[in-house]
Amino acid sequence: DSGVTQTPKHLITATGQRVTLRCSPRSGDLSVYWYQQSLDQGLQFLIQYYNGEERAKGNILERFSAQQFPDLHSELNLSSLELGDSALYFCASSVGGSHPYGTDTQYFGPGTRLTVL
């Protein structure tokens, strides 16, 4: 158990709909990352937040948005859903900031499996 929680575990919805995925980071972690993994595909980095502020953006579609709240949990909003948005969505958290040695290890949650019908 990484300490990162994600809800819901599974989500089935229809094209054109909007959904919200939720992530609670490990206690003490300030950074939250969102990734998308389609069937048999690698992990695509979507976006990163650090202490409530957007820090880095990857291949995130304009139909997708995210935010990190004062209590550090994060939500990923997916709108105007298309069949191709069906995927596993992972949230990861890390302590954040700079480190004198090594990089900031990311701890991944169990994921939310989104199915768009």
Add this chain to the structure above:
Amino acid sequence: LAKTTQPISMDSYEGQEVNITCSHNNIATNDYITWYQQFPSQGPRFIIQGYKTKVTNEVASLFIPADRKSSTLSLPRVSLSDTAVYYCLVGGRNAGNMLTFGGGTRLMVKP
């Protein structure tokens, strides 16, 4: 960000040592090398990280030659439960932590 290249897949047998090599020719001075393991339908799990020479922990060893243009993850005496995808990532502590996951190496351990 440094690009990584690793084999798409590898097969091994239980009890064998498995070495997965990753090449990262344009690694930067500040970059560290990190390996993650991912089981089907689960989030990736941190295995090991290193900067140079050799790092060992309870599950794996990481060998990094002096030029740091490649690295080798070594899994001693694998079991069936080590069947997974292994990702090599390169990134620096000041890179915004935007680690890029490549395709990974799909390791299949056979009985």
